[in-house]
């Protein structure tokens with residue numbers, strides 16, 4: 001009996017153990033192979049052996065700073081994963097992103113598929129399909145096809161001012177500036193997109209808990225950027241039942257529902273015709289499903305980003321009396337300060353204000369709104385940059401904080417907010433600074449389509465708030481709560497305003 005059970009035991013276990021051992025050998029061999037491919041590039045210990053370094057740091061909420069630390073310690077090309085490098089070299093980034101680049105988007109982008117099974121302009125990795133989609137949307141984003149794009153921004157700037165003025169400043173109440181700015185960017189983008197502001201400013205609240213749920217969901221999305229196969233699992237039964245649905249009364253699902261409704265109204269025999277961005281997309285041949293996905297992309301890509309640009313710039317200006325005084329002097333000299341209460345500066349005029357432009361560039365530089373790794377893949381034949389061999393198939397991620405804190409480009413005071421650097425630097429160095437700053441909005445093939453809208457909104461809000469109000473931080477020792485999750489989730493920016501004009 002004992003002999004029999006021993007025989008059974010060994011006959012069952014041996015194949016299992018063999019499979020287990022083979023699996024282990026395979027994992028060890030591939031890990032070693034991956035490790036050796038990129039061992040000539042330095043990086044944090046163990047980061048080259050597994051993705052746990054990446055996961056741990058992504059979850060820290062300060063990934064931007066952790067990556068800056070890597071760049072400063074290991075150089076402008078460093079290794080942060082088994083098949084992942086990080087770069088803070090603007091020349092390498094521009095080579096990777098150029099219009100005719102041979103680099104491709106990596107599987108990092110699969111996580112941007114907000115509607116499983118349907119690609120959008122950000123998740124699309126196929127170059128031809130991406131170009132085609134971009135071509136159909138270019139006229140809408142440039143504003144060429146959108147009736148009164150600037151007027152739409154203006155009316156939402158007025159909405160923001162009215163809210164702050166009547167509900168808070170006039171009553172001596174403090175307000176949480178981070179949220180109010182995002183209400184503005186959400187209303188402005190929906191107004192431009194489908195002619196109907198969501199209504200965040202009027203409601204003065206996080207409608208449908210959208211901001212809260214979108215920020216919470218981004219942590220899960222981060223995991224999918226590290227292990228892209230999680231995206232497929234999330235999209236398959238039964239996990240897909242847990243994803244936001246168009247019928248949800250709140251959160252991201254609510255925005256999906258609005259996008260579906262808005263898109264569906266633009267097709268069919270009784271279609272609504274509007275000269276807004278959605279109208280332009282329809283005229284250029286976007287299908288109803290594509291139009292729906294792109295409304296969602298705009299809501300996501302166009303709200304937190306611009307809100308961060310405005311918040312970070314305003315925070316640095318209002319806490320810097322020297323900069324604030326110089327800016328007020330510029331507004332006074334141009335006769336802008338005392339204009340009628342409902343006047344909104346035109347974008348064209350704002351662009352002629354040198355100090356304002358320096359403030360905005362410096363605000364974007366000191367706090368880049370988009371910090372995601374946005375991995376690109378080295379072409380199969382490999383590449384060599386500054387004598388460093390980059391094997392084909394290697395992912396290379398973007399280190400935003402590393403690029404915008406480089407002392408060789410920005411000077412020894414790179415970590416300080418000093419708009420004057422844009423006004424007093426000699427032409428040759430300034431050219432390099434301007435060229436590097438372009439990376440804030442990515443570059444070339446994948447350059448941000450909403451760049452002009454974002455800058456228009458930022459220019460107007462900064463002028464119109466600072467000419468009307470003296471803004472102070474309620475607690476300068478705790479200016480805000482900011483969490484880095486590829487973008488920035490920001491809150492707690494409590495301010496109080498006093499009327500100037």
Ligand code: HEM
Nearest residue numbers: 121301302305306309369370374441442446448449450454
């Ligand atoms: C200061 C504000 C903004 C910043 C810093 C910013 C930055 C960026 C960056 C870095 C990318 C490249 C992403 C990647 O490929 O990994 C991007 C793409 C994109 N952005 Fe923006 N963005 C801003 C505002 C906006 C706004 C307001 C909109 C919409 C109105 C928008 C729409 C888009 C779209 C559609 C893409 C995809 C372009 C493509 O793949 O061809 N962005 N943005």
